[in-house]
Amino acid sequence: TITVDPAARGAAIDDTMYGVFFEDINRAADGGLYAELVQNRSFEYSTADNRTYTPLTSWTVDGTAQVLNDTGRLNERNRAYLSLGAGSSVTNAGYNTGVRVEQGKKYDFSVWARAENGTTLTVGLQDADGTLATARTVAAKGGWAKYRATFTATRTSSDGRLTVASSAAAALDMVSLFPRDTYKHQSNGLRKDLAEKVAALKPGFLRFPGGCLVNTGSMQDYSEASGWQRARAYQWKDTIGPVEERATNANFWGYNQSYGLGYYEYFRFAEDVGAMPLPVVPALVTGCGQNRAVDDDALLQRHIQDTLDLIEFANGPVTSTWGRKRARMGHPEPFHLTHLGVGNEENLPVEFMARFKQFRTAIEAEYPDITVVSNSGPDDSGSTFDTAWQLNRDENVAMVDEHYYNSPQWFLQNNDRYDSYDRGGPKVFLGEYASQGNAFRNGLAEAAYMTGLERNADVVKLASYAPMFANEDYVQWSPDMVWFNNHASWNSANYEVQKLFMTNVGDRVVPSTATSTPAVSGPVSGAVGLSTWATSAAYDDVKVTGADGNTLLSDDFSGDASRWTHTGGGSWSVQDGQYVQTDEAAENTMVSAGDPAWHDYDLHVKATKRSGK
Numbered sequence: 072t073i074t075v076d077p078a079a080r081g082a083a084i085d086d087t088m089y090g091v092f093f094e095d096i097n098r099a100a101d102g103g104l105y106a107e108l109v110q111n112r113s114f115e116y117s118t119a120d121n122r123t124y125t126p127l128t129s130w131t132v133d134g135t136a137q138v139l140n141d142t143g144r145l146n147e148r149n150r151a152y153l154s155l156g157a158g159s160s161v162t163n164a165g166y167n168t169g170v171r172v173e174q175g176k177k178y179d180f181s182v183w184a185r186a187e188n189g190t191t192l193t194v195g196l197q198d199a200d201g202t203l204a205t206a207r208t209v210a211a212k213g214g215w216a217k218y219r220a221t222f223t224a225t226r227t228s229s230d231g232r233l234t235v236a237s238s239a240a241a242a243l244d245m246v247s248l249f250p251r252d253t254y255k256h257q258s259n260g261l262r263k264d265l266a267e268k269v270a271a272l273k274p275g276f277l278r279f280p281g282g283c284l285v286n287t288g289s290m291q292d293y294s295e296a297s298g299w300q301r302a303r304a305y306q307w308k309d310t311i312g313p314v315e316e317r318a319t320n321a322n323f324w325g326y327n328q329s330y331g332l333g334y335y336e337y338f339r340f341a342e343d344v345g346a347m348p349l350p351v352v353p354a355l356v357t358g359c360g361q362n363r364a365v366d367d368d369a370l371l372q373r374h375i376q377d378t379l380d381l382i383e384f385a386n387g388p389v390t391s392t393w394g395r396k397r398a399r400m401g402h403p404e405p406f407h408l409t410h411l412g413v414g415n416e417e418n419l420p421v422e423f424m425a426r427f428k429q430f431r432t433a434i435e436a437e438y439p440d441i442t443v444v445s446n447s448g449p450d451d452s453g454s455t456f457d458t459a460w461q462l463n464r465d466e467n468v469a470m471v472d473e474h475y476y477n478s479p480q481w482f483l484q485n486n487d488r489y490d491s492y493d494r495g496g497p498k499v500f501l502g503e504y505a506s507q508g509n510a511f512r513n514g515l516a517e518a519a520y521m522t523g524l525e526r527n528a529d530v531v532k533l534a535s536y537a538p539m540f541a542n543e544d545y546v547q548w549s550p551d552m553v554w555f556n557n558h559a560s561w562n563s564a565n566y567e568v569q570k571l572f573m574t575n576v577g578d579r580v581v582p583s584t585a586t587s588t589p590a591v592s593g594p595v596s597g598a599v600g601l602s603t604w605a606t607s608a609a610y611d612d613v614k615v616t617g618a619d620g621n622t623l624l625s626d627d628f629s630g631d632a633s634r635w636t637h638t639g640g641g642s643w644s645v646q647d648g649q650y651v652q653t654d655e656a657a658e659n660t661m662v663s664a665g666d667p668a669w670h671d672y673d674l675h676v677k678a679t680k681r682s683g684k
């Protein structure tokens with residue numbers, strides 16, 4: 072029985088409560104949301120990004136060509152360029168299976184070239200079955216200049232290749248091919264199907280650009296003084312201005328990031344989908360498994376100034392230094408930044424808080440209306456009374472970013488997590504969470520959990536599932552909300568749950584009580600799985616009982632164990648009434664086919680680690 076008192080007034084729910092978190096992980100940006108079809112367009116790939124990379128990764132050469140890094144370069148922030156021999160060509164393989172084009176659609180090609188007067192560049196699109204568009208020629212002459220051409224695809228293909236051939240020796244850089252049809256037709260824009268999936272969620276906010284992407288690496292800048300630092304931390308100023316002047320960088324997740332999708336594009340995207348922008352800047356204390364404070368105080372001061380400049384870039388008038396740069400990029404109106412995160416999953420709470428306070432003091436002095444968001448360190452699914460949280464409370468922090476990734480069971484069992492949070496303490500930004508999987512039951516567990524977030528909407532002010540995107544051929548992290556390749560994208564069950572909540576945000580919680588957990592009818596699943604991380608284990612007395620106490624499945628292993636099947640290998644047998652792994656195989660999951668109908672259930676099992684880890 073559910074009892075609802077319509078006269079009672081629960082917490083008000085903010086329109087911004089549910090949002091999205093975009094991190095460039097799993098090639099979510101280049102090869103994903105950023106619509107550029109050419110991979111390694113500026114020949115900057117290097118072993119600093121990934122040890123398998125070369126400056127010609129994703130390119131093949133017919134004839135002679137070499138990548139140079141010398142004073143003949145396009146500009147000092149774009150160090151490498153291609154020197155193509157007379158009568159030679161280079162071909163780009165795009166992402167996944169190739170360059171994707173759709174019949175009848177237009178594609179904008181551009182290239183920066185330096186060549187003798189009278190040099191002809193011939194540009195073609197083809198796949199194994201032949202041409203995909205009529206070839207174009209451009210006449211290049213003199214010093215570095217940008218040349219353009221437009222293709223109309225005559226066939227649809229996901230395996231296309233883009234070829235640039237030169238009649239005479241030529242230097243090339245920033246070889247680019249963009250679909251004309253980007254999201255909202257923005258230039259340097261976003262892949263439409265992926266952006267539309269985000270827009271369909273009607274997100275209240277957009278957290279970006281990470282994640283571990285943000286708080287790792289050195290804050291040294293990209294300059295001669297720093298030795299043209301590769302693998303430096305994510306610094307927003309690297310990501311704005313003309314794309315050919317955005318120095319590419321190593322991505323924490325093991326590839327190169329072009330920064331074609333940079334801070335201007337993030338702000339613009341937030342605006343286009345009606346979301347509050349919520350950037351995260353590094354706090355100069357590394358997290359994400361790296362347990363050391365990096366960089367010195369001089370850098371810290373520079374970085375605090377960078378953060379103030381970021382706020383000016385977002386909100387400042389066109390007469391201000393950084394507001395003018397925003398206007399020059401095409402957006403004289405402000406982006407209405409109100410919240411800003413400092414740090415992500417910082418491992419060293421004391422060092423972090425010392426630096427966070429310096430950021431907050433500087434920001435509040437100039438911009439008292441900005442909410443500066445702190446964080447509670449890595450995985451905060453345990454106690455809320457650990458050092459990081461205590462420091463946040465002591466320092467009267469306005470809002471704390473919490474993260475956790477757990478089993479569906481954890482989400483079902485912790486629906487009441489925020490019921491006991493201090494109403495007078497910092498508000499919660501649940502910036503990253505997910506149950507471990509993309510199956511229906513994961514979505515269901517997350518939905519159940521979200522009712523607990525919503526019930527506590529006076530404390531939990533913002534919440535976003537993570538990560539958002541994964542290119543199926545370049546996965547560093549799973550599960551993810553939306554999956555894609557170079558021609559298709561598809562939603563997870565988790566996405567549908569987010570959409571359900573995000574497109575139906577209420578105004579106010581109506582308090583209710585239930586006499587018991589409502590039963591869900593109908594058999595949905597017929598299996599029980601047990602996972603072990605031990606390399607040798609023994610199980611006994613497995614028993615699954617429903618909430619009503621009925622036994623749904625039991626096995627004391629007095630007979631054979633034929634009902635159990637395994638993934639992950641290993642040799643298992645019944646010995647003396649126990650189910651025993653007799654080798655040192657890798658971690659293992661065993662599954663019982665059979666009895667249980669869908670139910671709220673308790674699992675009882677005796678498990679013994681026999682040896683190994």
Ligand code: AHR
Pocket residue numbers: 094096281282283284359415416474503537538548
């Ligand atoms: O969402 C993936 C990663 O999980 C994020 O980069 C990090 O913040 C967390 O550990």
